[in-house]
Amino acid sequence: MKRTNLIVVTVIFFILCGMAGCATNGLKKERADAHLDVGKAYIQARQYTFALKELLEAEKINPRDPEIHYCLGISYHGKGLTKEAIAEFEKVVDLKPNYSNAHNYLGTIYLSIGLVDKAIGEFNKALANVLYTTPEVALYNMGRAYSQKGDYRTALTKYNEAVIKKPNTIPIPLIEKDMGIVSFKLGDVDKAIRHFRKSLEIAPEYVEPHYWLGRCYVKKGNVDGAIEEFRAVVRIAPESEFGRKARESLEAIEG
Known part of the structure; x- marks a missing residue:
């Protein structure tokens, strides 16, 4: 009987410890999410220094949250800190390989610093996710990348694919201008x-x-x-x- 009671007490102890751990983890996530939400608000206002302050606090609490690193990448990029931004987006896709928005954002940074082939690779990774809700954005960016490479026919193909996917996501004046440039370069x-x-x-x-x-x-x-x-x-x-x-x-x- 005593042995049975001991077993019951032990089981209850571990259950309570587990519940306490869950509660602690829940509180930590709430604290991290609170900093993340404020950071996002600062990003919307383009106040990237204040955003970083909040997001770095969130990272301390929950260092393996891909969304925190995604927002850190946006904030660093907003401040012109390209190397730091790349590092954050690489953390995102390491933690969550199918995070298409992060692949797309990383691709645009690579494109801006002339790493065109790496950019195209990231856009392809974004498009590999069948659940990606805005593939037209990555397709448009691929068009820009191929145009930068001088492959104007492929660029025009990607622009057309972007328009077919969702005609109104990319601003029409922008994509029509870009399609005009590659058509001009092709002699049409x-x-x-x-x-x-x-x-x-x-x-x-x-x-x-x-x-x-x-x-x-x-x-x-x-x-x-x-x-x-x-x-x-x-x-x-x-x-x-x-x-x-x-x-x-x-x-x-x-x-």
Whole structure:
């Protein structure tokens, strides 16, 4: 009887210890999530230093939460700390290999520093997840990557796939402009003109399509059209790189 009682007491002890451990873990997660939520709010406000402060506290409490590392990556990137951002996104995909948004974000960083093949690899990993809810974003970014490589046909294919997936996720003026650029590079000037005009129908003050449309008109021998587009660039963004290029083009045309 005494032996039976001892066994019962021992079992109860371990059950209570387990319950206490669960309660402690639950409280720790709540504390970490509270810091994470505040960090996300700061990210939305683009106050990345304050976001980092909260997220680093969250990481101390729950260091294996991929979402905390994902938000840390965004915050470091927002502060221009590329190396640190890459390290955080690599932690995310190590903890959760099918975290498509992290693969996509990591790909955009690689693309921004010229590591085009690594970027394409990350976009492919994002797309490998059948549950990825925004594949059109990774497809669009792949288009940008292939365009940067000079593989304009593949770039155009990826842009078209992005549009087919979800036409309104990527801003239409942006993707029409990019499709226009690769069409221009492929020598299909008429198609490029159509894309640039579609972009400007929605965003008439968008500088880049005006500039590229001007270049298209130069190719077509439409001098008046080219002058009109280059003047629009100078009017909208005189101090920008495109403003400078437009002035140079106007000088070459008008003499």
